[in-house]
Amino acid sequence: MQIRVLGCHGADCLVDGTERSVRQESCGFLIDNSVLLDGGTIGTRLTLAEQRRIRFVFLSHLHFDHIKGLPLLADNLAEWFIEPVTVAATEPVLQGLRDHVFNGTVYPNFFELPNRENPILRAHVLQPGKSVVLGHLEIIPVAVNHTVPTVGYVVKDDEAALLYSGDTYETEEIWHLGRTTPNLKAAFIESSFPDELGKLAQTSKHLTPSLFLKEFQKLRRPNLPVYAYHMKPPYQAQIKEEISRLGIERVEFLEEGQIIKL
Numbered sequence: 001m002q003i004r005v006l007g008c009h010g011a012d013c014l015v016d017g018t019e020r021s022v023r024q025e026s027c028g029f030l031i032d033n034s035v036l037l038d039g040g041t042i043g044t045r046l047t048l049a050e051q052r053r054i055r056f057v058f059l060s061h062l063h064f065d066h067i068k069g070l071p072l073l074a075d076n077l078a079e080w081f082i083e084p085v086t087v088a089a090t091e092p093v094l095q096g097l098r099d100h101v102f103n104g105t106v107y108p109n110f111f112e113l114p115n116r117e118n119p120i121l122r123a124h125v126l127q128p129g130k131s132v133v134l135g136h137l138e139i140i141p142v143a144v145n146h147t148v149p150t151v152g153y154v155v156k157d158d159e160a161a162l163l164y165s166g167d168t169y170e171t172e173e174i175w176h177l178g179r180t181t182p183n184l185k186a187a188f189i190e191s192s193f194p195d196e197l198g199k200l201a202q203t204s205k206h207l208t209p210s211l212f213l214k215e216f217q218k219l220r221r222p223n224l225p226v227y228a229y230h231m232k233p234p235y236q237a238q239i240k241e242e243i244s245r246l247g248i249e250r251v252e253f254l255e256e257g258q259i260i261k262l
């Protein structure tokens, strides 16, 4: 399984780099060139040819930083459209997309365009806890603990599995599934705010570095490669410093453009 990081932050931001500004973008991960895990960043990182290869988009929840690339993906595909792109999400997320995004006011309803029989986007309803096979991947959505209905995912192919926490505060079920997944090769776990903003993390239902450690330990796999992501750009440096001090064996920080092979 190959995961290409299109965006892995909790917002979009330009930050000073050594040579020029570095662009941080909201969450979007391209798996094996054809499956998108969250749609926060798509068209700003992928060529048109790459966008046309996308067959499935899995959404964790409806928050803007996880869906904002989707309307423009649909628009970009309209001219070249052959078969629908499947948008897989739980019912509240799909309903939210219809009500608040593809509603004919904010954007055209690409779930019914160019016609209802063969639309550009096709909805696939996911049930938390119920595994689905779409394309070459098995995907298990698991409800996590955020301010709106949200799932994390365990994504599997024949050789490897990835755990993706989604936006979450303290939770249990996904760690239980991770513990019992034999080929688990990596976990992407969110960490949005530094420890001093623990109160904000609690109300917005996100993790801080100390909670990141607590949740990671629930996997009971201390050697597992773990990648922190969804850092809010203003706090990135502080979050990295705090996580680095936790003594986790194989911890890294996701970056835009990174390719991970499992």
Ligand SMILES: [Zn+2]
Residues within 6 Å of the ligand: 010, 063, 065, 066, 167, 230
């Ligand atoms: Zn988010």
Ligand SMILES: [Zn+2]
Residues within 6 Å of the ligand: 061, 063, 146, 167
């Ligand atoms: Zn969120």
